[in-house]
Each structure stands twice: as C-alpha cells, then as structure tokens.
Amino acid sequence: MAADSSNDAFVEFERVQKSYDGETLVVKDLNLTMPKGEFLTMLGPSGSGKTTCLMMLAGFETATHGDIRLGGKSINGIPPHKRGIGMVFQNYALFPHMTIAENLAFPLEVRKMSKAEREEKVKRALDMVEMGDFGGRRPAQLSGGQQQRIALARALVFEPELVLMDEPLGALDKQLREKMQFEITHLAHRLGITTVYVTHDQTEALTMSDRVAVFDDGRIQQLASPDQLYESPENSFVAQFIGENNTLEGVVEQIKGNKCVVKLDDGEVLDAVPVNVSKVGERTRVSIRPERVEYNTDRLDPDAHTLSAEVLEFIYMGDIFRTRLRVAGNEDFVIKTRNAPDQVRLKPGQKIKIGWMAEDCRALDA
C-alpha cells in the first residue's frame, strides 16, 4: 500500500510552517504527500505539532507559511465548511440537543438535500455502523463506543473524500478501542476514503495505518509503513518512540559498506548497520529490538561480535519471557523470548553471551 507517487497526490503539504505566538514554530517545514485512498497516521508525543497539522488541513488553523493542497488545489484560503472534509473529534462533538438522526442529518441539511434523500442517507449511514435502531436517541443516552460510531457515521454521511480523525479512540477502554481500531480501518478501506488519523498511541498507529508519520519537535521524523518504521527506524527518536528498544552508546570504529563496528564505552565491540553515522570516530547510539537479541551463540555467525551480559531479572509474561540484563553498564537491557517448549529460562545471576545479526542492530545518531 505504501505509495510515494507524487503525480496522484491527493493531499499535499508543501513547506508548511505554523507559529501561534510569532516566536516559536509549532510546525517547522512540513512536507507531505498522500495519495487517494491512503490511511495515514500522524503519530507523536503531545506538543509535537500533529494536531496542529490536522487543524490546518481542516481549516481551523491557518498556515503561517507554505501551501496545503487538496486534490491539486490550494485550500489555504477556503473556509472549513467549504472544504468538504469529514472530521471525527476527540470527544466526538455530537450535538447534545439533537437526536442521533438529527446529528447525522445536519451535514445533509446544510447542503440543502431533500428530506427523502436525507432520510435515506442517514439510514444507510446508521446501518453502516450497525446503529440502525438508535436514530431517535440523544447522544447522552449512548455509551462511549456507540457515540464513537455515530461520530464516525456523521463524518462519513455526506460522503467526503477525506476524513480526519483526531484521537477518536482516546476516551474508550482498551478492549473497545481495539475493536474500534479494526472497525475503522475496515470501513475506511471498504469505502476507499482517504484518512488522516492523529494519535499518540503507537500500537494504534502501527495496526491501523498504511503509512505512519512520526512527529517530533514540529517535524516529521520518519514517514514510512509500519513495518519499515519498526524495523528500520531512521533516527534514535523513532527507534525509541516506536516499540520497545535497547540502546547502547559508543564510538564508530570502522565502516565497511553497510556494516560497521562500534566500540562501546566499556571497550566491548559490536556489529551494526550504519544508518546515520558517516565517519569513523563519530559517537553513536546503537539500537536493537529486544526480540532480535540472541543468547544462543551457536545460532550466530561465527565471526560475529558478542557481548557479555549478566541476568538481573526474569519475568514470566505468559506468551513471552522478558529478561532484564546488565550489558556494557546498561542495566535496562531487555530481551524477549517466545514461550516455546525448548526455550531456556534464564536465572538471575547467570552470566551469558549475547549477540545479533548485524542487520538488526542500527547505529543511529547519538
């Protein structure tokens, strides 16, 4: 699904900047292109500028500089109600003084649709979210999940080409959230709607999206499909932010093509892929996922470097084992192993050797 064909770009941000106070930039030089039908998630910690981007796209904030285009046309000067973008808000923003059916009919009514047409569309939208019997109720009479579905139906009922969602599942409990994640992606793909989804929950981002834009400090740190993002983070922020991650600090000792050797601060050396290190002697932070660490040295390349480690803690988590180690002075080095019948259960105090495939370990910026 990942597409970077700029010729069929549907949503485009070009060199967009945003400042509220004239002193600091909340969004710094944002460039983004999105093809039609894509589900793109803006992920980032709070204050990273992701919601501001969404609001600029919706038209509630104006870009301080740069161009935002929708379907090839600049929408900078178009007021929100003429953009025809559906939006789902964090707290659903269902109008409390209207019934569910009236809420859904509202966008159709302001588009001056006939009553019969309105009723037809409202019914279809309610059926789509499986809430057909709830038309006569008020929002306050519905549960959170039901309100969420209605908000979704309302954003879709006037058939917009682009739908924006601003942390729509934030108020739901875990189970419901997972169910809704599935429903939303399903619906978006079935209807072929282009969706921009904002969240600070990385699991949500990974499970739902075609592509994820990781925001930090007003910039997109990495824009990639979930698997690329997880397996090939391009900088240490992304590596830290997405999933669990072990880091070790050191100095680049030698670079050979797409392989490098890093000397850790305690003198041990390891193999890594140079991602954003370019020369020998540079400080680097190497990143390795807990599940890619191997302690059965037989499985490693014979010439691979290994590190010595001491087991500090063994946690049984059912499907996996989580073992905390001390590696090169880092006491928070975690490895995860599957709970398979032949799996070794390490004991605290045990001294072991660990290593990994060089391509799983990435040497990033310090």
Added chain:
Amino acid sequence: MSDTTQEPMIAADGRPLKQSLARALRRQKLRALALIAPLLLFVMVTFIIPILSMLFRSVENQIVSNTLPHTVVALQEWDSAQSELPDEEVFRHLYFDLFKAAEAKEHSRLGTRLNYEKTGLSSVFRTTGRRLDDMGEVFQDPLEDINENFKNGAFWYEMLSGEGGEELLESRRTLWARLTGDSMAGDIGFVPSSQMADMLPWTTRAYTDFAIWTVVEEEDVVAEEDPWEAVYAGLAYDLQSEETRANIASYGGPGAEALKDAVANFDKLPKVDFKAAFAEAKEDWVTTDLWATVQVFSADYTPGYFLNAVDLELTPEGVQAKPENQQIYMQLFMRTLWMALVITGSCIVLGYPVAWLLANLPMRTANTLMILVLLPFWTSLLVRTSAWKVLLQQQGVINDILVWLGFVDDANRLILMNNATGTIIAMTHILLPFMILPLYSVMKTIPPSYLRAAKSLGATNWTAFWRVYFPQSVPGIGAGSILVFILAIGYYITPEIVGGTDGIFISNRIAYHISSSLNWGLAAALGSILLVVVLVLYWAYDKIVGIDNVKLGG
C-alpha cells in the same frame, strides 16, 4: 432467600437496618443544622420576620376598633343604606373613645388611616380632637359652680374610689393597652368603687380611664390631679337618668352632699347632646358618608389595602372601581412588567456577545475583560446611577457629543432622562453583569469542538452558531433572564433617580407609601402583589422552560 426479602433488614445489633441508619445519620444532620443555625437565626430575625410582619400589615386594620372600641360596637346596629344618622348613643361612645384617644394622641393616627379611604377625615379627627375639652367644659363649669368640691381632685378620688371595681379597672386597662400598644401594667393606687360604678357608670368609667392614664403614662398621683373634662361630661350624662337621681337621694357615701347638690340644681346643667356638640365641632360628623366609612373599616382585617392596590375601593355599596383619575396602580404594575421585560431583552442583546468573547478569548485577555465586567459591582450603585444622570441629562455628555457631531440639533436635544428611556438605559447597564455571568458560565461549558464539528460538516459560521451553539447557550439565557427580570421588577434606586414620573416602578410607589405617605398597609399590599407576580412568573417559567434547564454554572 425469600424470607430475607420480606423481613426488614436487620443490622448487626439486632435493630431494623432503617432505624440504625437513621440513628447514624442523625448526628450528621444535627451538625449540619448547627452549622447553618447562626445564618438561619440571623435571616429569620432580620429578614423573614420583618417581611412577614410587613405583609401582615396589608390586611391588618385593628386601629379603628382599638381607637374607638365602644363606638364600633354601637355602630354595628346602624344601617348605612338608610339616610338617617347613627343615634345619640353612638355619638356618646364616640366622645368618650375619642377623648381617651386624644389624650394618648392616637386620634390623629386614626384620622390618617381613615383618610386613605375618604379624603378629609384626617382634618375632621384633628379638628375634633382640639374641641373635645370644650365639649366637656360645658358641664364642668356649672358643676363647679353648684358645688366647690367638684373643683377638687382629691374629692373626686375619694368619691369614686372604693372596692369591688377591680373587674372594671382591668377591662379599662385592656382597652388602654390596645389603644396605646403598651401593656399599661402597674399598681395605679385606685380601685373604682363598685357602688359608684353601678350608680354613675359613665362617670366612673371615664374616671378610671383618667386614673390609669395619669398613673401609668404621666406618672402622677391620681388623688392630686384634677379629672378630665370627660369625667364631668360623664357625670352630667349620668345625672340625666331619673333613676340615678333617685339613687343619689338615698346615697350616703363619700361625696353624697355634692352629688345631692348637683341633683338639686339639675336644671342648671346644660342638656347633654353629643350629636349636636360634634356637629358644631365639625359638620362632617353629621354626614352618613363619614359614618359609612367608619363602619366599613371597623373590621379588624380588611381587603381595603389590596383593593386600593389594584385601583378598586371598598365602599358601603361593595367593591367598586376607583374614579378614573385616581387609577394609578394597575398602570404602574403593567409599566413595571413591561419595562423589566425590555431591560431583560436589552441585557440579552448586549450581554450575549460579551459573554461569548469571555468564554472564547484566551485566558489572560478573558480575565481582563472579566474585570471590566465586574468593575461595576465594585462601584456603589448610587454612584453609577448618578453617573448616568451626568451622561443622560439634556446638557449632559451624550447630548453634547451628539450636538457636536451634528446628529442632533442644539435646540432639540434628546430627552434621555426623567422618563422611561433613562430608566431603561441605566438599568440595562446596571443589571448587565447579572446576564453576562450566568451566560458566561454556561458558554464556558460548551466545548469549541461543537462549532468546529458543525463547520467541518459544512455549516456556515451563522448556521453553526444558530443551530449548534445557540441552543446550548439557552439555559444561560434563561438563568440570566430570570435574574435580571426579577431584580428589575423590584428595582428602586435607579428609577427613583433617573426615572422622573414616566420611568418609575411600582417599588418607588411602595417606597413613597413607606416613607412619605406612611400608608404602610397599602405599601404592604403593593409589595405582596409584587411578590405574588414574581412567584407566578417563576412558576410559569418553570412550566414552560423548566427550572432544571437553568444553569448558573458548570
């Protein structure tokens, strides 16, 4: 399990659970009560009780029967529909009742009270009050000529005091107490003789009244004081009865000699005719109108004040509309309601945008604006109203600016004050915060995402506001309107200062009756009606809008 659902639940100590719970909660309730007790007492003593007593005045009318107790009783027989005057007996009672009242200076109060119902009665009572002594002296002088002893206070005391008259003394004391409002208690060193009370009833009664007054109010000794002229009048009247004269002939007690002299010279005494005497004092006494008024208002409780307050009057012929040129209150009520409505409307129109700004501006700016809204609260109401006077008058700031700008001709300066316009302008300004604050607190709870949602769904700014925002702010409008309307309807200071005659409210009239005309009964009746109107409107509001929909805050 079925037995547990039918039996009452039992607590661990074996008592019914309900009882245990009530016991456990009682302490809390008592403590809560103790906490509010000081305020409750304060409010009761300084607020509720005075208001209740004030409201009670709107029907209370005991002044007539307290001041003229015997006259009122005697007048019951009289039929006001006949063109005949009440008979001599009524006038006789009137004389003795009025004499007492005049001594206690209560007769002019009664005159004032009856003057509310029939103009001119005040002066009748005052003029007559001055003539009561003369009416008695007519008998005093001849009696003193007949026997020197009648000049002597000690002689009267000796003649009329004795024993057995305690009952008479106490009944007279009760009447005094009702008249003056004091208890009139205490030993007065005089007990009327029951023998004299039988033989000379009017004399003894008048002397007993005199004795009580002399001792309790003037703190003198009865025996040392010369009796009232009314006592002589009483004796003259008693002597008119042949039976009394015969009894005196066989009487041998104190003062027998003087009394026998009086009987012997009976023909030297003028004939007792109180009706003629009153007619001479003031002609009004021999008109049936006057007596009809006294009779109608002799009851202890009267609807008269309330009728007055709605431009009706109680006449001997029943309830009637007042003459057209005296009808002012209904019009005033209507104007008060209408102007309160207009003021409420202007407050909504002016306050809504300000409240919206307050709720939507960034915190810092909103706080500054809030201070500006609250600023009037920190300024004296009187100062604010007076400032409006400076602004609104014909040579005032607003007119000057309009003339200077050329909008208004110098010769035709706008009349913005001393009329309804002035009241509406000034009161809208003064009551505006009461509209803004509840509106603000409601608007603060409407998330901005509603407006955004509406716009993202395709609504223009106006549609989004009108269809989504406004309906949710209606509870705030309701709360503000109730506050402003109820405050406006009872407003006093501002209409008084800038209202002139066209811009005053019913409350100004109430204040006038409280402090100037002293017709507290009418003031109380007007106030009660105002209270009822407010309660009825509140009830109607609750029925139509629902008081649950009113929000004063989050």
